[in-house]
Amino acid sequence: MDGLGLNRRDALRAGGGVLGAAGVLALGVRTARAEPWTWSPSGSVVGSGGGADPLTLWDPEADPVIAAVMDHEDVPRVNHLLGTWTKNDQPIPEGLPKNLRDFMEYARQLPSWADPGKMAAGFEFNKKRGTYLGVLYAFASGMMSTVIPHEARAVYYSRGGSHMKDRIAKTAKFGYDIGTVNAYAPGGEMTVTCVKTRIIHAAVRHLLPRSPHWPQGVIPISQDDLMVTWHSLATTIMRTFHTWNVAIPTVESEGYLHTWQLAAHLLGIRDEYIPASWDQAESQARQVLDPVIAPTAEGVDLAHKLLDLGFNLDLTLLSKPILGAFTRFILGDKVADWLQIPREPVWSPLLEFSWGPFVAVREGVMGAIPPSADAAWMFDEFLRQFVLWYTAELRMPISIEIPQTNR
Numbered sequence: 532m533d534g535l536g537l538n539r540r541d542a543l544r545a546g547g548g549v550l551g552a553a554g555v556l557a558l559g560v561r562t563a564r565a566e567p568w569t570w571s572p573s574g575s576v577v578g579s580g581g582g583a584d585p586l587t588l589w590d591p592e593a594d595p596v597i598a599a600v601m602d603h604e605d606v607p608r609v610n611h612l613l614g615t616w617t618k619n620d621q622p623i624p625e626g627l628p629k630n631l632r633d634f635m636e637y638a639r640q641l642p643s644w645a646d647p648g649k650m651a652a653g654f655e656f657n658k659k660r661g662t663y664l665g666v667l668y669a670f671a672s673g674m675m676s677t678v679i680p681h682e683a684r685a686v687y688y689s690r691g692g693s694h695m696k697d698r699i700a701k702t703a704k705f706g707y708d709i710g711t712v713n714a715y716a717p718g719g720e721m722t723v724t725c726v727k728t729r730i731i732h733a734a735v736r737h738l739l740p741r742s743p744h745w746p747q748g749v750i751p752i753s754q755d756d757l758m759v760t761w762h763s764l765a766t767t768i769m770r771t772f773h774t775w776n777v778a779i780p781t782v783e784s785e786g787y788l789h790t791w792q793l794a795a796h797l798l799g800i801r802d803e804y805i806p807a808s809w810d811q812a813e814s815q816a817r818q819v820l821d822p823v824i825a826p827t828a829e830g831v832d833l834a835h836k837l838l839d840l841g842f843n844l845d846l847t848l849l850s851k852p853i854l855g856a857f858t859r860f861i862l863g864d865k866v867a868d869w870l871q872i873p874r875e876p877v878w879s880p881l882l883e884f885s886w887g888p889f890v891a892v893r894e895g896v897m898g899a900i901p902p903s904a905d906a907a908w909m910f911d912e913f914l915r916q917f918v919l920w921y922t923a924e925l926r927m928p929i930s931i932e933i934p935q936t937n938r
Contacts, residue, residue: 572803574811580803585754590799596634597733610932620717638726642796652786657710662914668706670857672764683830685751688744689735690934725797727931734933742937757800762820765791766812775890826869834870
């Protein structure tokens with residue numbers, strides 16, 4: 532980053548966010564595409580659609596409902612009642628405003644194209660590779676979010692930017708819930724988690740434009756932004772598994788995609804934008820995700836807060852240098868340099884040389900050259916410690932609530 536980027540970063544860290552009158556120019560909010568929107572809805576799960584540019588669309592079903600609740604209802608009481616709703620098959624809590632109850636009842640319904648067989652195959656995928664997935668959700672998807680300018684800035688200036696521990700826990704819950712055997716079935720929690728997250732997105736769209744650090748007239752979290760985040764999760768995970776040469780049976784690969792297709796629908800992404808296949812996901816990601824990756828002062832700040840998560844834990848292999856090395860290894864040198872993450876003299880070359888063989892051995896690939904015993908032990912221990920931290924986060928009370936303030 533240039534000197535201006537460094538100065539802005541330091542100001543943000545010192546002052547909690549001071550972009551002042553720089554407004555639209557400083558935030559660099561993208562309200563139009565450099566190239567026209569070309570992805571065809573024929574490649575979606577429903578095979579048709581209007582083809583409107585998702586940069587111009589938000590969530591007209593959720594937004595007016597949540598705005599009315601925030602402006603006219605007792606939000607702490609609403610949050611208390613929302614906290615009692617945790618299971619997919621649980622009735623919507625009595626006492627919530629009628630418009631909110633009606634929306635939640637509508638929003639929790641699975642689409643007609645939901646496939647129980649694919650959901651079961653998705654669970655098999657998650658069961659076999661759950662440990663990898665936890666790491667990838669953190670270091671591929673979580674850290675990638677800090678170089679997605681719209682997402683980084685929306686997080687930074689909303690309440691989540693000043694409560695990163697809480698946000699990490701909610702992200703861990705999302706990754707856990709989608710991988711359970713009954714994710715979208717009775718007794719599961721993924722449907723509830725998605726609907727509550729959709730409510731939060733609507734709340735941020737209502738609140739963030741009131742922030743003095745947010746440009747006037749710009750509405751955050753468009754359909755395009757939601758799709759970008761979706762690709763930073765599902766598509767990026769699958770790309771990484773391909774890079775690691777992990778052989779995935781087609782039925783499990785399609786099942787994993789289906790779990791994320793359902794998540795997209797329940798998060799309020801229009802069906803016409805949800806890719807029907809991994810090939811279509813790749814095609815869409817090349818238009819909406821890959822061109823927008825870039826550094827921001829806000830993203831750098833958030834990235835280092837995420838890397839600090841291991842500081843106060845008695846887990847030696849979750850130190851900031853090792854977490855940084857994993858970030859560099861998974862996202863590459865360009866992104867790591869953007870985020871001002873130094874190359875580690877021990878862990879960086881160790882990962883580059885030994886991680887591929889380590890994964891191959893764990894996957895049972897014949898003829899793989901195993902890494903050294905010490906490297907294999909360290910990788911196993913890193914994964915073990917990460918799982919300990921991950922599950923510890925899930926044991927904490929996690930309440931997905933309507934925010935009442937910005938940062």
